[in-house]
Amino acid sequence: MKVAGLFIAFEGGEGAGKTTQSQLLADRLADLDVSCLLVREPGGTELGEYLRDYLKSDRPLSREAELLLFEAARVELVTSLILPALEDEQVVVADRFYGSTVAYQGYGRGLDLDVIHSLNHFATRSIAPDMVFLLDLAPEVGIKRAMSFQTTFTEGTSGELVALERTREGTRFEDLDMEFHHKAQEGFLAQAGAEPQRWVQVNAMQPVDEIKDEVWERVRERLFPAATAKPRTARKMAPQGELWPQAT
Ligand SMILES: Nc1ncnc2c1ncn2[C@@H]1O[C@H](COP(=O)(O)OP(=O)(O)OP(=O)(O)O)[C@@H](O)[C@H]1O
Ligand SMILES: [Mg+2]
DSSP states (O other): OOOOOEEEEEEOSTTSSHHHHHHHHHHHHHHTTOOEEEEESSOSSHHHHHHHHHHHSOSOOOHHHHHHHHHHHHHHHIIIIIHHHHHTTOEEEEESOHHHHIIIIIIITOOOHHHHHHHHHHHTTTBOOSEEEEEEOOHHHHHHHHHSOEEEEEEOTTSOEEEEEEEOOOOSSTTSOHHHHHHHHHHHHHHHHHOTTTEEEEETTSOHHHHHHHHHHHHHHHHSOOTTOOOOOOSBOOOTTSSOOOOO
């Protein structure tokens, strides 16, 4: 099915359900035969996956270098995958985008928000998602979810369930104190509050299927607008300084 391209990002703290919901949305689009590109940040390109490994490890990294590595991964992803897909009128679903940098490196780490905003402009080539779903969850709950091992089950010879794999990817952030995660959460909420036409806040305490339906309802409205179509948001980042108050 041919649709005009749409760029959708999922944001939120650790374990809020971004990967779960981006995959479910991509599956739904595939069922409808809508061309869709699913990407994750950092990652999605050779450089991005290489940097992801480093960023997810506990190897030494200053907060300034951390910011630049996220941006390097981002510009590679935007240039080689996201922009071409949007030009081809595909739907792009991103598991994290620049909102995470504002929240984690800006509000969480305390780096200058204006610098972050400039780097985000540069790295995104000034494009912004049409819709950002903020999966809103108390950091304590999200971290607990994220820390639980992911278990993949398979069927044994007599149909019994056998645990196949128990894996999870660590992150550089999950060991930080809760204050960091609360500041990052504040950063996500500030962005959602500053651009309510772009950001959709979703209560991530709901069961997976309810979140999936809520997300789909909003995406469906945008993809297949009825007679009461709302105007599209600009697929451009807002000018410097208009987006959010400086973190205190
Ligand atoms: N709505 C939900 N209710 C309960 N558990 C959930 C829900 N959504 C996802 N989970 C579970 O919580 C864990 C984290 O989910 P997921 O990996 O999708 O989150 P994430 O936001 O991508 O996390 P991370 O920030 O670590 O990448 C998984 O084990 C997932 O199955
Ligand atoms: Mg994830």
